[in-house]
Amino acid sequence: MIPYIYATPEEVARAVAEEAFVRPSQEGWVHIALSGGSTPRLLFSLLAEEPLRSAVRWDRIHLYWVDERCVPPTDPDSNYGMTKATLLDHVPIPEDQVHRIRGEADPEREAKDYCWLVGSELPFDGEYPVFDIVLLGLGDDGHTSSIFPHEPQLLTEEAPYAVATSPKGQRRIALTGPTILAARRLLFLVTGEAKAPVLRAILSSSPEAKGYPAAYIAGHRPDAALYTDVVL
Template sequence: MLRTWPDYESLSHAVAALIVERAARALRERGSFGLTLAGGSTPRRAYELLAGPACARRIDWRRVHVFWGDERCVPPDDPRSNYGMANAALLSRVPIPAANVHRIRGELPAAEAAAEYDRVLRAIWGAAPPAFELVLLGLGDDGHTASLFPHDPALRESQCWAAAVRRPGDPVARVTLTPPALNGARAVAFIVSGASKAAMLRAVREGPPDAGLPAQAIAPTRGELLWLVDAAAHAGGA
């Protein structure tokens, strides 16, 4: 399903509303809500809105568990840290228990951090793929999502839920959830904003299968795939 909003601000409000709605449903039906956050600049405004009183008071944060789709191998207080961004915009502003914040420890070497996060997920879900209630993802200009980059071996990973990766040209290693982990979710929502993403959004959604487009690897096996985009990103799309 694809839904379009006029601009980035209205898109951000829609993302925050989606999180509130899915949290309420999960808490009512299953007693807890597992939310996997995206990094980058696009979701930050939604996180800020979610931390505001209009949204935050509608969620029982004691029963929310937060995860990450990917992380750079930097300390948590580094400006490049996905955890750091989410903590500043959202987590430090709501009453979520520290034990419910399951960050990827980017201060560790990438392989060690990936193995540790794999163990964290298996301690919760066992051998089955993680059943996150909602996964938020972005879309890169090159078709990457989380830290799954074109033609990276992590795209073919079938046994591990987290993998160490490197982005070509970037000296900082990363950890990413793998397609099997992401595809176990009850819902995956891509958040796409800006005219620079329009061509890639069309290629991923409307083009033929392409191993060079990692976002095409995201297809929940038992859940929904949602595209939440602004008008600039959707320009010319179907």
């Protein structure tokens, strides 16, 4: 990974906003896969405010999700629900350019349907659909997307999306390894000292990082950009 280190989470979020939303949308159409969880919340909030809100060409952006919890969009756990409340309700993005994963649907069926949707919207590299930007997070157990260490088969699963299960038993729909790696650009957004040990392990290629899904992705895409406030 190529690190870009900033002093505060807000500076990190502003840099990612410029790289993932502002500049690409000013250049043309852009298809972005968003991660959920708590880390992107600040990014979304800043994008919903001026001056970033007006700097983005929302009419040129298509949004997708890297992963989703299998819950209704009104559930506090819903990645889409969080994104809607912090970003989508506040920016002029066309409704038909927001492609949510239906967490309330049957997981196996929805994973297949979302594979079809992504395949119909994106170009292919010969095997896999190609996002312009995939925005990834990092869990303190080394997971990314909803690919956890106990389900390494999702790192090589050929279907673009598949059903995953968190260590606590929650079912999720997750973007899988090959389609993550096929993206034109990969951006890791990692903030907070709680993420420091796992991030340092990945960057130093320490033995403990061998089973981390995020380490697998980083190892296969050395050009992935890391935006962080962690001192490395």
